[in-house]
Amino acid sequence: QQPVQSPxxxxxxxxxxxxxxxxxSKALYSVHWYRQKHGEAPVFLxxxxxxxxxxxxxxxxxxxxxxxxxxxxxxxxxxxxxxxTYFCGTPIKVEGGSNYKLTFGxxxxxxxxx
Amino acid sequence: xxxxxxxxKFRILKIGQSMTLQCAQDMNHNYMYWYRQDPGMGxxxxxxxxxxxxxxxxxxxxxxNVSRSTTEDFPLRLExxxxxxxxxxxxxxxxxxxxxxxxFGPGTRLTVT
Numbered sequence: 416q417q418p419v420q421s422p423x424x425x426x427x428x429x430x431x432x433x434x435x436x437x438x439x440s441k442a443l444y445s446v447h448w449y450r451q452k453h454g455e456a457p458v459f460l461x462x463x464x465x466x467x468x469x470x471x472x473x474x475x476x477x478x479x480x481x482x483x484x485x486x487x488x489x490x491x492x493x494x495x496x497x498x499x500t501y502f503c504g505t506p507i508k509v510e511g512g513s514n515y516k517l518t519f520g521x522x523x524x525x526x527x528x529x
Numbered sequence: 530x531x532x533x534x535x536x537x538k539f540r541i542l543k544i545g546q547s548m549t550l551q552c553a554q555d556m557n558h559n560y561m562y563w564y565r566q567d568p569g570m571g572x573x574x575x576x577x578x579x580x581x582x583x584x585x586x587x588x589x590x591x592x593x594n595v596s597r598s599t600t601e602d603f604p605l606r607l608e609x610x611x612x613x614x615x616x617x618x619x620x621x622x623x624x625x626x627x628x629x630x631x632x633f634g635p636g637t638r639l640t641v642t
Contacts, residue, residue, distance in 0.1 A: 417571070447630070447631075455635070455636075456619060456633035456634060456635050456636055457572070457619070457633050458633070459630040459631065459632070462629075462630060502571060502572065506626070509585070514579060514585075514626055515626050516562075516574055516577060516587060516626070517562075517574070517631065518574070518588075519571045519572040520571055521569060521570060521571040522569075522571050
């Protein structure tokens with residue numbers, strides 16, 4: 416049930432672009448994106464709620480393809496501050512209940528070098 | 530607002546010892562969560578709570594217990610610590626579930642030897 420992220424790691428030079436993908440075998444109705452810098456807590460980036468929705472945060476944007484059960488995070492003109500591990504999270508319904516819990520992918524380690 | 534706070538930041542336990550990881554939030558969030566993070570494995574949900582007095586198991590609850598007597602506090606208890614519980618523990622909270630962002634505390638790095 417854990418969403419699958421790809422690639423596992425990517426190394427960029429400052430100014431280059433990157434795409435991180437998140438896919439699920441289960442139907443998705445929303446996708447969360449978080450960034451975690453080394454030794455720190457995860458920090459929320461954005462939530463995509465509808466199929467086809469796109470959002471942006473600084474030069475980081477994301478898309479959500481509900482039919483394909485996947486989301487992509489786009490990092491444009493990367494900066495040194497973008498370095499960190501990016502996680503996607505997808506809400507999964509709790510068995511036998513009405514609540515949803517967020518299930519995270521294993522993360523994508525992004526390193527931006529000067 | 531302090532947000533989500535956790536204590537302690539670091540702790541070393543001997544096998545078989547017990548301890549409580551403290552978590553508090555001042556945002557009046559109903560939902561609170563405990564995750565553990567092992568290298569390369571992402572975040573695994575241990576327990577969560579949808580409000581004071583209501584808790585439920587997550588993905589990896591064995592060896593842990595929780596309680597939620599107030600909206601603000603959500604302590605995690607480790608009984609009979611084992612080396613497999615060496616990890617970084619994060620507490621988080623959200624206003625509601627699913628489509629609402631989670632706010633994470635700074636984490637507790639626990640080593641069991």
